[in-house]
Amino acid sequence: MVMQQRTLNLLAALLLFVIHWQSMAHCRTDVVSSFNVLHYLFELHLNDFTDKIEGKASVFVHVVCTEEKFTLDLNNFSPSTGKGMQVDEVTVNEKISAFDHQNNRLDIFSKGGFKQGDTVKIVVKYSGVPADGLIISENKFGNRTFFADNWPNRAHFWIPCVDHPSDKATVEFWVFAPNKYQVIANGSQMEETDLEDGFRLTRWSETKPVSTKIMVIGVAQFAVLNNGIVEGTSVSTWVFPENRQDGFSEYAVGTKPLAFFSKLIGPFGYSKLAHVQSKTRYGGMENAGAVFYAESTVNGRADDELLMAHETAHQWFGDAVTERNWHHLWLSEGFATYLTLVYLKEIAGDSLYRQRLIASRKAVNRYEGKKSAPVIDTTVTNYNELLNANTYQKGAWFLHMLNHELGDSLFFESLRLYYLIYRDSTALTKDFQHVVEMVSQKNWNSFFHQWLFRSGHPKLKTEWSQNGNLLKMNIMQKQLGDPFFFPLTLKFVYTDGRLQIETVNISEQLTQLRFKVCADVKEVIYDPDISLLFETTF
Numbered sequence: 001m002v003m004q005q006r007t008l009n010l011l012a013a014l015l016l017f018v019i020h021w022q023s024m025a026h027c028r029t030d031v032v033s034s035f036n037v038l039h040y041l042f043e044l045h046l047n048d049f050t051d052k053i054e055g056k057a058s059v060f061v062h063v064v065c066t067e068e069k070f071t072l073d074l075n076n077f078s079p080s081t082g083k084g085m086q087v088d089e090v091t092v093n094e095k096i097s098a099f100d101h102q103n104n105r106l107d108i109f110s111k112g113g114f115k116q117g118d119t120v121k122i123v124v125k126y127s128g129v130p131a132d133g134l135i136i137s138e139n140k141f142g143n144r145t146f147f148a149d150n151w152p153n154r155a156h157f158w159i160p161c162v163d164h165p166s167d168k169a170t171v172e173f174w175v176f177a178p179n180k181y182q183v184i185a186n187g188s189q190m191e192e193t194d195l196e197d198g199f200r201l202t203r204w205s206e207t208k209p210v211s212t213k214i215m216v217i218g219v220a221q222f223a224v225l226n227n228g229i230v231e232g233t234s235v236s237t238w239v240f241p242e243n244r245q246d247g248f249s250e251y252a253v254g255t256k257p258l259a260f261f262s263k264l265i266g267p268f269g270y271s272k273l274a275h276v277q278s279k280t281r282y283g284g285m286e287n288a289g290a291v292f293y294a295e296s297t298v299n300g301r302a303d304d305e306l307l308m309a310h311e312t313a314h315q316w317f318g319d320a321v322t323e324r325n326w327h328h329l330w331l332s333e334g335f336a337t338y339l340t341l342v343y344l345k346e347i348a349g350d351s352l353y354r355q356r357l358i359a360s361r362k363a364v365n366r367y368e369g370k371k372s373a374p375v376i377d378t379t380v381t382n383y384n385e386l387l388n389a390n391t392y393q394k395g396a397w398f399l400h401m402l403n404h405e406l407g408d409s410l411f412f413e414s415l416r417l418y419y420l421i422y423r424d425s426t427a428l429t430k431d432f433q434h435v436v437e438m439v440s441q442k443n444w445n446s447f448f449h450q451w452l453f454r455s456g457h458p459k460l461k462t463e464w465s466q467n468g469n470l471l472k473m474n475i476m477q478k479q480l481g482d483p484f485f486f487p488l489t490l491k492f493v494y495t496d497g498r499l500q501i502e503t504v505n506i507s508e509q510l511t512q513l514r515f516k517v518c519a520d521v522k523e524v525i526y527d528p529d530i531s532l533l534f535e536t537t538f
């Protein structure tokens with residue numbers, strides 16, 4: 001019976017997904033975008049004499065709604081800095097087309113407009129010194145390197161694209177670079193050919209649609225190690241040659257989270273997984289199939305395992321299943337943060353896991369003291385500000401509490417189904433909620449709302465007294481706004497060491513409780529299982 005119900009749920013979910021996909025493919029007044037990019041092919045010429053790059057972008061676009069113009073994001077040339085991109089020519093279906101490049105937007109016009117239902121090929125020839133996005137610099141050994149670092153929407157500093165996570169597309173990179181360099185990118189390597197002029201052409205192709213935030217190339221002198229096949233996925237390590245010994249050794253642990261998450265969530269979404277020492281500004285950046293790590297992560301300390309687990313978890317959540325809108329970033333970072341804790345529990349046991357949960361809860365409490373905002377904060381316009389404790393730790397704590405309510409079985413079934421349905425696509429929080437509701441056969445609207453869409457968390461003032469066998473307790477919610485509702489576990493510790501566990505449902509500003517106890521209580525421990533996001537106050 002359970003299996004049959006599960007099968008029905010699964011079919012219903014897939015059907016809903018197909019209906020959703022079909023509705024997106026038709027022109028309606030509420031459609032988000034009139035265009036859907038299907039595929040990018042970027043030809044990029046790099047050299048050692050100048051930071052100027054020459055590019056040719058072929059963009060294959062499905063026209064969802066008839067429009068006069070199609071717009072790509074592309075950083076403009078700035079005379080004051082000498083950086084930015086200049087467009088030399090644009091064609092639409094091989095015909096020279098008019099374009100207007102202003103305010104980092106490239107408007108492209110087609111004679112007769114873009115007709116609903118058509119698929120068009122747009123080619124943009126451009127050149128310039130990237131002001132950002134493609135970091136051309138020296139690594140810590142003084143050697144020249146080129147590393148893309150796109151998050152959140154910095155891809156348009158070096159490639160013309162729809163620089164928003166809602167529009168995922170397959171991508172090819174054809175990189176022409178001096179032949180002393182090796183090139184890593186998303187997908188599978190299709191070609192590596194030495195050319196006559198001291199340059200080498202390297203082609204990579206990603207056949208799964210990905211968002212621009214994780215479309216990358218890395219061009220440098222690398223030492224490359226094949227780490228073998230893990231759960232069907234080819235793993236490799238790319239480090240600077242000077243760090244060959246330490247890098248190969250330290251990044252080798254990256255195979256473990258790949259195996260763990262493949263078994264826990266579902267098959268890995270890409271053709272290979274490369275762990276790459278790079279010049280990313282972040283500690284790690286979860287580029288699809290080619291995770292870039294800060295160059296300082298190779299340091300002889302072998303302390304990269306949890307970072308690698310976090311970036312690897314992103315391959316499922318953030319990369320394969322992508323938040324459709326920046327404000328739902330917790331679907332990426334909250335998931336990666338929580339799954340890293342789950343991984344930690346697997347490798348290190350319960351004690352460290354609990355320590356990390358407590359530390360995360362403190363981080364949320366501290367952040368809330370500085371800025372009271374919901375996890376899904378639609379007021380943020382500078383997306384870097386979304387890299388905060390709400391997105392990471394509170395997002396993780398939300399999943400932890402959901403797991404506590406559902407139990408491991410239903411919780412991970414929800415994650416697996418969510419991945420199955422939205423893999424290679426995009427999702428919003430309501431989509432994840434819908435999956436949880438299908439799996440659990442229960443309405444989670446209030447739960448999602450109070451933890452993700454409103455600010456704050458319970459701030460509890462507690463007091464208790466004992467008179468014989470009667471223990472009286474008051475629990476007051478002191479945070480601003482309506483009271484939260486939540487189960488609270490209490491552990492009574494008797495003077496003789498015995499324990500009594502009680503769980504109560506709290507939903508009022510003031511909850512008055514009475515407990516029958518059988519000896520003198522010396523201490524009450526609130527939330528002994530570390531399963532509630534709250535803080536105590538006076």
Ligand SMILES: [Zn+2]
Pocket residue numbers: 286310314332333336
């Ligand atoms: Zn992350």
